[in-house]
Amino acid sequence: DAGITQSPRHKVTETGTPVTLRCHQTENHRYMYWYRQDPGHGLRLIHYSYGVKDTDKGEVSDGYSVSRSKTEDFLLTLESATSSQTSVYFCAISEQGPTNEKLFFGSGTQLSVL
């Protein structure tokens, strides 16, 4: 398995609370991504990073922010969690970007917002 660790693996939280999910890689890959996966919607890109402090929005970025202060860590923050953000969150990495190289996915975080 690619060296990607997501934490926590499971989290239950209440509406309105802040939540931070962490993705840590040991591969020194340039690109890192946060996806969410929901029934009927598939995988949707939230935010991605193409280098330290370089981030951009994906398809469903509203309500989420990210930070990447080190190559190995990419944090996803829900400033004020809502029930619509209940989902499985996947972090992914790639060396050259998604156009011609595979994405390696982490094991996922199951987030439940009550």
Place this chain on the structure above:
Amino acid sequence: QKEVEQNSGPLSVPEGAIASLNCTYSDRVSQSFFWYRQYSGKSPELIMSIYSNGDKEDGRFTAQLNKASQYVSLLIRDSQPSDSATYLCAVNFSYNTDKLIFGTGTRLQVFP
């Protein structure tokens, strides 16, 4: 219209048969196409990539790309129960080269 469309299935095939999974996409000039496999409760993993028209074979898997008709398919020969999973089609669109757009996936069931 969704950018990447797949039939959600399930597609049920007997062991040993050929499973055919299809995907259509909206942008005629898209460049890169991928098939990911996802077992229940697990993360996706890449099984095939294809960039030019025609067929690309890798073991029991064949990816087929037809850019004129805007579809990409995945054939699995000699299907095994271990192939039972959800197969995700992903497309890198020409207007958004840093991002992959995924379809919702097709669930494949291979029965003994």
